Amino acid sequence: MKKLIAVLFLAFAVVCSAQSSLKPEFQAFSGALLKLKKVEKGYHKFRLTVDVNPWAFQADGEVQAPGGDGDALITGLFDGDVYAVLAYVPSTAAGSDGKEYQVGLFDMMLYFDDEPTKIRNLRFKLLPPANDEWAMGILKDALESGSLLGNVWGGKYDKAITKASADPMDKAKLRALQKKSGKKIDEDATINARKRRVEADEEVAPKKKKKAAMEDDASFNKRKRRVEAEEEPAPTKKKKKKKVSGDECDDPSLSIKEKRRCQLKNK
Structure with missing residues (x-):
């Protein structure tokens, strides 16, 4: 009898615990x-x-x-x-x-x-x-x-x-939920499509970069040659020095300073 009461009490405690939780x-x-x-x-x-x-x-x-x-x-x-x-x-x-x-x-x-x-x-x-x-x-x-x-x-x-x-x-609220759910699916599809485009662009990008790099190298070499050509001075004809007779600078009427200036000018 005591065991039965204990079992019933335990079951009651479990039910009360479940109801409270x-x-x-x-x-x-x-x-x-x-x-x-x-x-x-x-x-x-x-x-x-x-x-x-x-x-x-x-x-x-x-x-x-x-x-x-x-x-x-x-x-x-x-x-x-x-x-x-x-x-x-x-x-x-x-x-x-x-x-x-x-x-x-x-x-x-x-x-x-x-x-x-x-x-x-x-x-x-x-x-x-x-x-x-x-x-x-x-x-x-x-x-x-x-x-x-x-x-x-x-x-x-x-x-x-x-x-x-x-x-x-009601039906109207369910339709609104369904429409909202459908819109989300469309947005997800758009995001996935955009993601695929980005991935495709990333695959093509290295090729474009390589091509661009080749074009840049060619342009750089072309510019380099043009700059080098511009930097090289055009060959100029050497002016023939006018032969001046030594008598011109040895003129006795010239001072020593004037004679030296005359010699430097005619070198």
Whole structure:
């Protein structure tokens, strides 16, 4: 008996620890994204598919017709009175497209006139590009961890659920996300194309540099020859010295200084 009490106490402690450490988050989705079949035995089969980053999942299940009225939910879809709220543990996995996706899903609720309905046989399926083995492992862990939280559709999570419900993800917002994602892909493609051009230019550059170097050498040699030609003085004819008779500088009337100047001038 004591062992049983100890085991129960330990299990209770584990649950309390999980509830205190796990903090689920919520994301609402417009009823326009839901596919709802006609009622069968009091339940509608439904499907919610979202495949725009950061979401890539499909949720299937059955929802009870409110008050047994098989038309209430279908009419509510057209009137905007039905929406889905997804509960998840923030945990991402890298998709094959290199983007991060939220895959820690563990529960979902359909609301009709802002009141929770009754859901059964809920199943989650991850979609490409975030459905590899690693992402599936995270989903499995989230489902197990989320079950320890019990019923999250009320009590202390009411405020978070109300906040999420005030701004549900609809088709327009998904298109905006998709457009933004597509724009990024185009930018990446442009960057890759630019990178390839740069790499191609770098391969051609050495050849151009070599050719330019050869042209520079030829130009330099040409300029050098021109400069050398300009620097070489043109051959000049030596002026024949005018022969001056010694009698001219030996004129007795000249002073010694005048005679020396005359001799220097005629050398």
